[in-house]
Amino acid sequence: EIVLTQSPATLSLSPGERATLSCRASQSVSNYLAWYQQKPGQAPRLLIYDASSRATGIPARFSGSGSGTDFTLTISSLEPEDFAVYYCQQRYNLNTFGQGTKLEIK
Amino acid sequence: QVQLVESGGGVVQPGRSLRLSCAASGFIFSSNAMHWVRQAPGKGLEWVAAISYDGSSKYSADSVKGRFTISRDNSKNTLYLQMNSLKVDDTAVYYCARELTHGYPHYWGHGTLVTVSS
Numbered sequence: 001e002i003v004l005t006q007s008p009a010t011l012s013l014s015p016g017e018r019a020t021l022s023c024r025a026s027q028s029v030s031n032y033l034a035w036y037q038q039k040p041g042q043a044p045r046l047l048i049y050d051a052s053s054r055a056t057g058i059p060a061r062f063s064g065s066g067s068g069t070d071f072t073l074t075i076s077s078l079e080p081e082d083f084a085v086y087y088c089q090q091r092y093n094l095n096t097f098g099q100g101t102k103l104e105i106k
Numbered sequence: 107q108v109q110l111v112e113s114g115g116g117v118v119q120p121g122r123s124l125r126l127s128c129a130a131s132g133f134i135f136s137s138n139a140m141h142w143v144r145q146a147p148g149k150g151l152e153w154v155a156a157i158s159y160d161g162s163s164k165y166s167a168d169s170v171k172g173r174f175t176i177s178r179d180n181s182k183n184t185l186y187l188q189m190n191s192l193k194v195d196d197t198a199v200y201y202c203a204r205e206l207t208h209g210y211p212h213y214w215g216h217g218t219l220v221t222v223s224s
Contacts, residue, residue, distance in 0.1 A: 049208045095156065
């Protein structure tokens with residue numbers, strides 16, 4: 001099973017700041033990695049797929065990068081609605097999710 | 107618009123069975139692979155199982171292999187998850203999700219809560 005490790009567990013930032021979230025895979029997943037956002041009481045929302053492609057309707061402030069084992073989700077300038085939990089997910093070998101990063105308001 | 111509505115959740119004793127359903131509408135159900143993903147209370151997401159558009163291929167996580175079975179009825183636009191030998195650790199909100207051509211779960215239902223407790 002491919003294990004995805006996200007860091008940090010919690011990230012405290014202010015609106016307008018830049019957020020950088022990390023996801024590391026236990027083995028190469030090529031570029032078969034996605035990022036999701038989840039707010040309390042809601043289903044997850046797909047943000048990024050194939051490491052760097054934005055899903056339909058996702059604002060340009062969200063970007064993804066990386067390949068192999070190291071991936072990054074960047075939010076260029078935080079909006080109030082961006083504070084949520086973010087998960088990475090690989091589909092290279094079946095599917096697994098990371099444990100999540102909580103992005104909270106500082 | 108795309109709608110996925112899960113049902114069948116509830117409280118069940120350890121060792122018993124439960125079948126979840128996911129009714130799909132607003133798209134051609136028989137064209138897309140589908141997934142089940144669960145989330146224990148206060149915890150992260152865990153992928154459970156997936157099925158190809160025509161039901162010919164099925165995949166599941168090691169944690170549920172041999173106990174849970176994913177299936178679909180394209181004539182009824184419905185996805186199922188048969189859960190047998192339930193354990194306390196299976197307690198979670200279960201989401202169904204539609205996979206698009208990019209290969210990832212994209213549209214998600216609101217989930218149904220399964221509580222396994224004596």
